[in-house]
Amino acid sequence: MVNRPFFSIFGEEFARLTDYIYRRTGIFYDENKRYYVEKRVFDRMKATGHEKFRDYFLYLRCDASGEEFQRLVNALTVNETYFFREYDQLKCFAEEALLEMLKDKGGRQRVDLFSLGTPNR
Incomplete structure (x- = not known):
């Protein structure tokens, strides 16, 4: 298993992200799920080539196809x-x-x- 570098979504950014997810899906993540959310966001940032959370969040919100948002939701939820x-x-x-x-x-x-x-089947 590869260790991930220290990564954290700070204060207001975490609140904005979780509010965005809640408004789009009805799924609420509070502070108790911060590590869980951060890990999955970090994985999506890495997959999309974003080094800064702010850049990734802008990409996430501006992706007209909605594909990245769906990938993030899939990473955050149990798919079975x-x-x-x-x-x-x-x-x-x-x-x-x-x-x-x-x-x-x-x-x-x-x-x-x-x-x-x-x-x-």
């Missing part, structure tokens, strides 16, 4: 989920959550579900 892929989760949904949803329907026996998941 197992929610509802595990038996216990499905069982809980079918035996508890679904029954609660039906109760809240006022006697109607239809619940509309929409899933964006894709099958593993």
Whole structure:
């Protein structure tokens, strides 16, 4: 593993970055996640050839294609989920959550579900 040089996003810059991310995605990172965010931003800076955070942040905001922002979001988030892929989760949904949803329907026996998941192939 390669050690990264000391890198930090200072005070107001960190607040501006996290506010920008929040406004665009609804994902909030507070001071407790500073190291996590800094590491991923540093990796994206390196990948895009930016040495200064200020230059990278300008690039991020001005990229009309939105591709770099998406790459940063992908670096900051977990890109795979197992929610509802595990038996216990499905069982809980079918035996508890679904029954609660039906109760809240006022006697109607239809619940509309929409899933964006894709099958593993």
